[in-house]
Amino acid sequence: MIEWRDGTVITIDQTKLPHETVILEIKNVDEMAEAIKNLRIRGAPLLGAAAAFGLALAAFYSKAKSNEQLLADLEKAAKIIKSTRPTAVNLFWALDRILTKVRGFSGTDHELKTLVLQEAQRIADEDAEANRAIGKNGAELINSGDVILTHCNAGELATVEYGTALGVIRAAWSQGKKIRVIATETRPLLQGARLTAYELKRDGIPVTLITDNMVGYVMYRRIVNKVIVGADRIVQDAVINKIGTFTVAVLAHEHGLPFYVAAPKSTFDLTRKAEEVIIEERNPDEVTHFSAQLVAAKGVEVLNPAFDITPLKYVTAIIAEDGIYYQRDFAKFEE
Numbered sequence: 368m369i370e371w372r373d374g375t376v377i378t379i380d381q382t383k384l385p386h387e388t389v390i391l392e393i394k395n396v397d398e399m400a401e402a403i404k405n406l407r408i409r410g411a412p413l414l415g416a417a418a419a420f421g422l423a424l425a426a427f428y429s430k431a432k433s434n435e436q437l438l439a440d441l442e443k444a445a446k447i448i449k450s451t452r453p454t455a456v457n458l459f460w461a462l463d464r465i466l467t468k469v470r471g472f473s474g475t476d477h478e479l480k481t482l483v484l485q486e487a488q489r490i491a492d493e494d495a496e497a498n499r500a501i502g503k504n505g506a507e508l509i510n511s512g513d514v515i516l517t518h519c520n521a522g523e524l525a526t527v528e529y530g531t532a533l534g535v536i537r538a539a540w541s542q543g544k545k546i547r548v549i550a551t552e553t554r555p556l557l558q559g560a561r562l563t564a565y566e567l568k569r570d571g572i573p574v575t576l577i578t579d580n581m582v583g584y585v586m587y588r589r590i591v592n593k594v595i596v597g598a599d600r601i602v603q604d605a606v607i608n609k610i611g612t613f614t615v616a617v618l619a620h621e622h623g624l625p626f627y628v629a630a631p632k633s634t635f636d637l638t639r640k641a642e643e644v645i646i647e648e649r650n651p652d653e654v655t656h657f658s659a660q661l662v663a664a665k666g667v668e669v670l671n672p673a674f675d676i677t678p679l680k681y682v683t684a685i686i687a688e689d690g691i692y693y694q695r696d697f698a699k700f701e702e
């Protein structure tokens with residue numbers, strides 16, 4: 368959820384959920400960068416819309432007296448936003464889309480400001496539309512009786528509206544399909560326990576929470592029969608998503624379960640291979656602490672990559688707004 372209201376970007380502070388619903392009112396680029404860095408705003412599609420509105424804020428409040436100066440302000444703002452989180456491509460895609468549009472624009476500075484805001488709004492509106500289409504396309508893969516495992520949060524909270532992986536689940540549920548969801552808690556920041564469980568419970572969709580290390584057991588016991596996750600970046604040879612996704616995919620493969628990825632085209636980055644993508648490394652405190660409580664041996668060395676890489680051979684299909692991509696289509700990703 369995100370919207371532009373007269374020079375303010377309104378969204379929910381996701382770090383406070385599920386206990387409190389705190390509305391964030393963001394008024395400048397630095398506040399936007401802080402919110403993204405600290406995961407108040409998170410989820411690849413939402414990061415795209417937030418980055419776009421960040422540029423809209425820079426344009427709206429710019430004191431530039433010329434078009435060139437305004438453009439320089441926008442380039443500076445884009446640089447700040449790009450330095451927040453490196454992995455989800457939507458953030459870079461949205462900023463570059465707006466910058467490409469405004470570079471070389473010859474109208475007045477007022478027209479240029481309007482153009483930036485209009486394009487940001489378009490990016491947000493398109494994401495809402497894409498998610499509905501992903502939901503509709505993906506619901507065809509879901510049957511009554513399915514128990515679907517999802518990892519992290521690819522829901523309404525992670526997008527402008529509706530959700531990608533949870534959008535598919537929502538669409539199937541609204542068609543009357545009797546389904547249930549198994550949500551992994553998603554260590555270290557618990558997006559599954561805090562956000563996915565919250566969204567599904569709120570909507571009355573049956574959800575059961577497990578810890579990440581229970582995935583093998585629930586598959587072995589046939590407690591789940593499908594997996595749907597979102598993505599932060601889809602490259603020529605892999606899906607990059609929340610840390611733990613690869614483990615889930617390998618386990619699904621081992622148990623012969625379909626592993627689906629739901630993502631809008633703004634998450635596709637088919638000019639790159641996985642090895643070229645920077646995987647964000649986050650603060651060790653996220654691993655050594657639960658909330659503010661230290662739970663690990665003091666001073667222990669920590670590894671904290673926020674995402675992992677799932678080779679496409681483990682992916683049954685990718686559900687996008689323009690259709691469903693299968694293994695036979697993945698070969699074309701390199702063309």
Ligand code: MRU
Pocket residue numbers: 406409410411412455518519520521522525526530531532558596597598599608609610673
């Ligand atoms: O670190 P996060 O919470 O931003 O990571 C989010 C994910 O990995 C999601 O699965 C992904 O962005 C898809 S959201 C529709």
